[in-house]
Amino acid sequence: MAFTNEQLERYSRHIILNEIGVKGQKKLLEGSVLIIGAGGLGSPAALYLAAAGVGHIGIADADVVDLSNLQRQVIHTTADLDKPKVESARETMEAINPDVKVTTYHDFIASDNIMDIIKDYDFILDGTDNFPAKFLINDACVMAKKPFCHAGILRFGGQLMTYVPEEGVPCYRCVFKNPPPKDAVPTCKQAGVIGAMAGIIGCLQAMEAIKYLTGAGELLTGTLLTYDGLTNEFRRVKLPRDVHCAVCGEEPTITELIDYEQAECNGITSDDYK
Amino acid sequence: MADFQIKDTVDITDVVCPVTFVKAKVALEELEEGEILSIHMADGEPVQNVPRSIKEEGHQILKLLDNSDGTYDLIVRKVGE
Ligand SMILES: [Zn+2]
DSSP: OOOOHHHHHHTHHHHTSTTTHHHHHHHHHHOEEEEEOSSTTHHHHHHHHHHHTOSEEEEEOOOBOOGGGTTTOTTOOGGGTTSBHHHHHHHHHHHHOTTOEEEEEOSOOOTTTHHHHHTTOSEEEEOOSSHHHHHHHHHHHHHHTOOEEEEEEEBTEEEEEEEOSSTTOOOHHHHHOSOOOGGGSOBTTTSOBOHHHHHHHHHHHHHHHHHHHHOOSOOOBTEEEEEETTTTEEEEEEOOOOTTOTTTSSSOSOOSOOOOOOOSSOBOOOSTTO | OTTSOEEEEEEOTTSOTTHHHHHHHHHHHTSOTTOEEEEEEETTHHHHHHHHHHHHTTOEEEEEEEOSSSEEEEEEEOOOO
């Protein structure tokens, strides 16, 4: 694959970087990332991955754009209200970079479709806002041996961790075991989140995807990175793999995907675990 | 020119900074270690900046030839990889 002058110009700030270079940019253009959730986390991740020239981006979300989304879901605009989020996201990504092929999934991700969707992608971003989806994505990625980046945001806090199917790397379930009871966490309408938090954590997810595809630097594997926006504190918490983990452990008890019941209004990621 | 076995040439007179350097860098990445690239560039900003950037990448500048028509040919030996 030879770059056109336009591509050399578009990606010049990447190609100049020794960690990326021509080879890294080609890997991005030949790479694929699935973003599950076109919301607060998925929006900035999709924007930066499209701008970076990731050749194939999948985006999955069943919702339409709602006025209350626009405070943080920056891939959508006021003109996109009531449009399926995946369509709005596709239009924005294609407008940013015609090199990117976008595939949309206007559907809820569930046990009966997730394996078929993730199989086509090199890396998966969890940009969902509820525990049933987070555990489903984790279990599916562990079973399909797919690398993915978990993230969650709440109020002024955020966290992320990357999983790759390699020896000794913990999965999300190694750390969090099971979804909390439905009523134990605030629902999305009852707990706020600062919009910029979605930007920070979503961009960190995009960074993980770019590092995975290019091989640059170190991934957040075995490490939960947390950020407190009020105190400006980033923390890296080292986490071991759990050999007794129900899905990635030596004797897994979860061998089929589970659709956990969702709270009335989707439960959201809690930082109460921190 | 006869002193060098030029493997490839690249014309960067049709682009502006930083694509001048990027285009040269791309051409160098295609070569094997020790092979020689001739970079055709315009006077002014490219001549001032491109040789320096290429040197910083660790490659060896062999010669800068003045074509006396407002363009130069920079002869570079690839170092590394
Ligand atoms: Zn596990």
